[in-house]
Amino acid sequence: MMKILEYLFLFLVFPGFAFSATMGLFAGWVDRRLTARVQWRVGPPWYQNFLDVIKLLFYKETLIPEGVSKAIFLGMPLLSLASATLVSTMILVISPAPGSGFIGDLIVVIYLLMIPAISLMLGGFASENPLASLGASREMKLMLSYELPFVIAVLVPVIKSGYAIRLGDIMMHQAANGNTIASASGVISFIVMLLCVQAKLGFTPFDIAEAETEIMAGTYIEYSGKALGIFKLAKAVMLFALPILMIILYFGGITFSSEGIIRTVIQYVIILALIVVIKNTNPRVRIDHAVKFFWGPVTALAVIAAALAYLGR
Amino acid sequence: MSHKAHIPIGPYHPLQEEPEFYKLVVEGEKVVDVDVRIGWNHRGIEKLSEAKTFDQSIFIVERICGICSSSHPITCVQALEDLGGIKVPDRALYIRSIVQELERLHSHMLWAGLAGHFLGYNTVFMWGWKYREPICDIMETVTGNRQNYAMLKVGGVRRDIEKEHVPYILTRLDEFTRHLDMLRGAVLDDPVLHARLKGVGVLTKERAIDYAALGPTARASGVDIDVRRDHPYAAYDRVKWKVITQPEGDVFAKMVVRIMEMYESVSIIRQCLDKMPAGPIDSNPKDIPPGEGIGQAEAPRGECFHYIKSDGSNSPVRHKVRAPTYMNFPTFRETVIGQTVSDATIILAAIDPCYCCTERMLIVDKDDKDLFDIQELIRLSQEKTLKLKEKMGFK
Numbered sequence: 001m002m003k004i005l006e007y008l009f010l011f012l013v014f015p016g017f018a019f020s021a022t023m024g025l026f027a028g029w030v031d032r033r034l035t036a037r038v039q040w041r042v043g044p045p046w047y048q049n050f051l052d053v054i055k056l057l058f059y060k061e062t063l064i065p066e067g068v069s070k071a072i073f074l075g076m077p078l079l080s081l082a083s084a085t086l087v088s089t090m091i092l093v094i095s096p097a098p099g100s101g102f103i104g105d106l107i108v109v110i111y112l113l114m115i116p117a118i119s120l121m122l123g124g125f126a127s128e129n130p131l132a133s134l135g136a137s138r139e140m141k142l143m144l145s146y147e148l149p150f151v152i153a154v155l156v157p158v159i160k161s162g163y164a165i166r167l168g169d170i171m172m173h174q175a176a177n178g179n180t181i182a183s184a185s186g187v188i189s190f191i192v193m194l195l196c197v198q199a200k201l202g203f204t205p206f207d208i209a210e211a212e213t214e215i216m217a218g219t220y221i222e223y224s225g226k227a228l229g230i231f232k233l234a235k236a237v238m239l240f241a242l243p244i245l246m247i248i249l250y251f252g253g254i255t256f257s258s259e260g261i262i263r264t265v266i267q268y269v270i271i272l273a274l275i276v277v278i279k280n281t282n283p284r285v286r287i288d289h290a291v292k293f294f295w296g297p298v299t300a301l302a303v304i305a306a307a308l309a310y311l312g313r
Numbered sequence: 314m315s316h317k318a319h320i321p322i323g324p325y326h327p328l329q330e331e332p333e334f335y336k337l338v339v340e341g342e343k344v345v346d347v348d349v350r351i352g353w354n355h356r357g358i359e360k361l362s363e364a365k366t367f368d369q370s371i372f373i374v375e376r377i378c379g380i381c382s383s384s385h386p387i388t389c390v391q392a393l394e395d396l397g398g399i400k401v402p403d404r405a406l407y408i409r410s411i412v413q414e415l416e417r418l419h420s421h422m423l424w425a426g427l428a429g430h431f432l433g434y435n436t437v438f439m440w441g442w443k444y445r446e447p448i449c450d451i452m453e454t455v456t457g458n459r460q461n462y463a464m465l466k467v468g469g470v471r472r473d474i475e476k477e478h479v480p481y482i483l484t485r486l487d488e489f490t491r492h493l494d495m496l497r498g499a500v501l502d503d504p505v506l507h508a509r510l511k512g513v514g515v516l517t518k519e520r521a522i523d524y525a526a527l528g529p530t531a532r533a534s535g536v537d538i539d540v541r542r543d544h545p546y547a548a549y550d551r552v553k554w555k556v557i558t559q560p561e562g563d564v565f566a567k568m569v570v571r572i573m574e575m576y577e578s579v580s581i582i583r584q585c586l587d588k589m590p591a592g593p594i595d596s597n598p599k600d601i602p603p604g605e606g607i608g609q610a611e612a613p614r615g616e617c618f619h620y621i622k623s624d625g626s627n628s629p630v631r632h633k634v635r636a637p638t639y640m641n642f643p644t645f646r647e648t649v650i651g652q653t654v655s656d657a658t659i660i661l662a663a664i665d666p667c668y669c670c671t672e673r674m675l676i677v678d679k680d681d682k683d684l685f686d687i688q689e690l691i692r693l694s695q696e697k698t699l700k701l702k703e704k705m706g707f708k
Contacts, residue, residue, distance in 0.1 A: 039439035130318045134342070134654060204433050205505065213431045214658050216326065282505050284433030286655045287342065289508055 015092035017085045017237075024236030025049040027272055031239070034276045049236070056229030063224045068128050076123035077223070077230035083115035084237040091167065091245055095254040098168035106165045109245065110154060116234050117143045117200065120209070123231075124219030135218020138287050139209035142199055145294035146206075150196035152302035156180065156189035157249045159309040171253035181250040185308035190250050192302045194271070197242045198278055199290070201235070205282040206290055214284075243271040316340065320654060322661070324353050335645070335661065342653045347646055362632040367393060367601050370629060371465060374619070377634065379460050380423065383416045384612030385634065386465040388619040391546055393467045396606025396623055399598045405469035407589040409547040412456065412464050413610070414578040414585075418489070419448040420613035421571045421578075424665045425496065428568065431662045432509060437500065444492040447485040454478050469595030479586055490579055497572050510565035514648035514660030517562055524644045527637045528615025530664045533570045534562035540611040552584040564656075564663040571665075601627070612637055614665050638666045 010016055028049045036043025064070060087109055094101040117139060124136030157180045158165060161173035180186035199206035210218045223231060247254065247267050254264045285293065323334040332353035338346035358377055362370045374385040387409060394401060401409075426441025449459040455474055456462035464470050474482075500506060516526065521534035531538055539556040541549040557573040559566035603625035610617050615637030622631040641664040649660050 035435075039436055040443050041439065130320055133318075134320065134339075137341070204435075207433060208655070211433060211655065213433065214655055215320070280436045282434065283429065283437075283503075283509055284655075285505060286509065286653060288653075 010093060011085065011089050016089040017081075020085060020088035020092070020237045020240050021233050024233075024238070024240035025053065027239050027243075027268075028236055030269070030272060031276050031279075034273065035280055038276075038280045053229050053232055053236075056224075056232065057226055060225040060229075062226045063222075065127055065129070065222050068126055068222075072122055072126040073222075074227055076119040076126065077227045077234065080116040080119040080123075080234040081230050081237065083112045083119075084234045084241060087112045088237050088241040088244070091241065091248055092254075094167045095171065095244075095248055096256045098171045098253070101166045101168040104165050105167050106154070106158070106170070109167070110151065113200065113238075113242070113245075114143070114147065116238055120219050120231070123223070124209075127219075127222035129222050131215045132219050132221045134215050135209045135211075135221070139219060141287050141291055142206060142208055145291040146196045146199040146298075149192050149294055149298045149302040150200075152299065152306055153189040153192040153196065154249065155302075155306045156185050156309045159306065160185070167248055167253075171248060174252040179250060179252045183309075184313045185305045186250060188301055188305035188308065190246070192298055192305065193246060193249070194274060194278075195298055196294075197246065198275055199294070200242060201239060201275070203275060203279045205278070205285045207284055208287050208290060211284055239272075243268050243275075246271055317345065322658065324350075333666070335657075337649070337654065337657055339654055342655070344649050344652055344654060344657055347649050347657075349642060349645055351642065359632050359634060363629055366627045367467065367623075367629065370621075370632060371467070372463070374634065375461055375463065377636070380420050381416065381612045381614070381617065381636075382461045383412050383464060384610055384617045385619070385636075387413060387547070388608040388610040388612075388617045389621070389632075390465050390467050390608070391610065392606040392608030392619040392621040393601060394606070395608060396604050396621055397467075397598060397601050399468050400596055401469055402593045402596055403548075403590050404473075404592045405594045405596075406548045407551075407585045408455075408470045408474055408594065409465065410549060410552070411474070411582050411585045412452075412462060412470075413547060414581045415448055415452055415455070417578045417613045418575055419445050419452070420665075421575050422448065422493075424571060424613075424662075425500065425568070428659065428662055429500075431659050432506070434506075437496075440499075441496065444489065444496060447489045447492075451482050451485050454481060466595065467601075468598040469593070471595075473594050474586075474589070482586065483583070486579055486582060490576075493572075493575055493579075501569065501572065507565070509656075510568065510659070511561075511563055513564045513656045514652060514663060515562045516644050516648050518560070520647050521562065521644065524647060525640050526615075526644050526664075527640045528611065528613070529567055529570045529574065530615065530641045530644060532556065532558045533566040535560040538616075540609050540616045544609055546610060548585055548588075549581070551588065552581050554581050554584075564659055567663045601625075614638055615641060638664065642666065 012018065026046070026049070029044065029046050032048070033043040064073060090101075090105060090109060090112075094105065121136045121139045121143070124132040124139065157170050157174075160177075160180055160183070161170045164170050164173065174180060181190055202210060210220055215221075220228060220231065244254070244264075247264060251267050254260060318339055320337040320339050321334065322337060324332040334350040334353065336348040336350070337344050338348075358373060362373050365373055371386050371389050374389045375382050377385045393399070422441055422445040426438045426445070429435065429437025429441060452462065453459050455478070456464045456472060464472060516524075516530070516534045518535040521531050521536050526534065526536070527538070535558055537556060537558050540546070541554075542556055554577045557570050557577060559570050601623050603623055605620070605622045608619045608621075617637055618633075618635040620631070620633040621629045624630045644664060645661055648663075649657050652660060
């Protein structure tokens with residue numbers, strides 16, 4: 001019984017939903033603020049993202065289009081949030097205590113990271129709007145294109161730590177032998193990973209599935225109120241969890257000492273700033289360009305990184 | 314197997330600030346057909362103008378569009394000057410050229426920003442609009458307003474350019490040119506933009522001529538037309554400049570034409586400020602005689618055309634306005650079919666459509682079918698006239 005309560009606390013409060021969502025929304029503010037500064041605007045106050053989500057969750061009507069499958073239409077935002085939160089909880093529980101993971105937890109994390117995209121896709125198809133299905137089909141193509149280089153990029157830390165598929169082992173290996181990022185293969189796979197994360201988060205230049213000026217938010221078009229708010233929360237959690245995963249894989253993870261937390265925050269902000277800079281210095285690419293880009297140069301880079309890692313560089 | 318779906322762009326869409334409706338018929342991402350519907354916003358400008366005096370007409374047409382707010386008035390006053398055979402003092406002609414070119418600068422810059430926005434490149438959107446500010450400041454110095462300049466009158470202009478303002482104008486132009494250099498570098502050398510825009514939405518020279526496309530839309534397809542050179546007005550025949558054309562006809566070419574035209578505009582303004590003779594700015598004509606007059610001017614989007622008929626009273630009997638976008642709209646059908654939905658929006662934006670300039674008539678549309686066709690409308694109008702006649706006792 002106590003065990004269940006403890007897990008619930010981990011999942012719902014810290015480091016799960018409440019903590020990750022708060023941090024994610026705050027990171028969203030950093031993104032908006034940086035974007036605004038780049039664009040000579042002022043940007044919103046720090047609580048803007050919280051207000052947005054609270055408004056959607058508690059004050060706005062949730063409209064459900066006629067004739068859609070309610071279970072899928074409303075279930076998908078929840079599934080998206082649940083899986084994103086689970087990733088966040090797992091990596092934050094494992095990171096300070098590398099022994100606490102289980103064999104294959106890295107694979108579980110990779111799978112769970114795919115679910116928000118899948119649920120967005122299904123939600124889009126379920127809403128029976130031509131623009132939403134267009135967005136969903138784009139999301140599907142995009143996912144097919146970025147998953148391959150993403151997985152190959154993850155192979156680099158795995159190979160370097162002697163084929164460990166436990167996050168804890170990867171971190172312990174880095175603690176003993178230096179961080180993954182400090183090697184040639186590490187740098188290349190970090191770049192690949194960064195591009196894939198950009199696509200996973202649906203940021204420009206890969207915001208193809210929700211292109212506002214083309215298909216009016218695409219997959220999100222029929223979503224409103226609570227359902228939209230939950231999607232936004234899931235996105236915020238992803239914005240928090242993905243850079244943390246990158247810190248674990250490339251910078252040796254997180255320790256909960258005051259020095260460790262400061263280091264993590266700096267690393268996190270650097271990764272976030274890179275993402276924001278990519279977002280603000282590129283136009284949206286077309287879906288066929290994105291597929292060519294990920295299957296061509298990015299996959300090639302990822303393979304090179306994996307080969308280098310195999311050769312021990 | 315092919316499945317056709319309809320993708321509506323408009324009548325209300327984040328792409329557009331004004332109502333307009335494009336129905337794209339798509340197979341997957343590919344556009345196979347398009348239906349362009351204009352006429353969602355009827356303002357009756359021409360009819361209003363007929364109820365006003367000639368001086369007021371100029372103010373009315375100035376309010377057709379917030380962006381071309383000197384193109385319509387200049388065309389209108391030229392139509393009236395043509396009608397009355399009115400001479401305009403030299404200094405006024407130079408000032409007209411300066412105002413026209415300032416307007417072109419701000420309009421093209423605004424377009425560059427919007428094009429960035431349509432491509433999801435919001436940084437270019439914000440920067441483009443920021444770089445447009447010096448031009449609006451110059452406009453405020455020269456005319457007193459950032460938009461809707463109220464600068465033109467029959468026989469001249471309303472305000473002179475003060476000598477002490479010239480150095481300020483030149484400094485702000487320098488500032489603008491510096492930003493323009495930077496924007497040109499950022500936009501024309503960006504590999505992702507090349508990938509997005511090159512070979513997209515091609516309008517061939519032959520088709521551009523067939524569709525009678527105008528302005529930058531035509532010039533980007535290699536059609537060498539420009540009212541400023543072909544039918545010189547204001548002071549354009551007294552300064553050196555060249556018409557920019559590009560042979561490719563794609564969206565990228567349209568962007569290049571607009572950006573290079575901005576350099577020409579800056580050069581025209583500098584020459585005008587330099588050569589401007591001293592003298593009166595207004596010939597103060599008294600009457601508009603009966604007759605007909607036409608005015609043409611090169612608005613930022615192409616040739617703007619006004620026809621005015623007078624019966625010797627103080628207001629026009631007929632005032633016809635044709636905005637350039639009206640001619641450029643149909644090319645959308647030519648350029649968008651066979652492209653993807655992603656490109657449709659930027660192809661549409663590439664003609665720099667100005668809806669408020671174009672809106673002239675109303676089509677009532679329901680369930681994909683016109684409720685009234687033109688014959689039906691004529692019949693209805695005739696019936697109504699008969700009813701009114703009966704009511705008023707005419708037989």
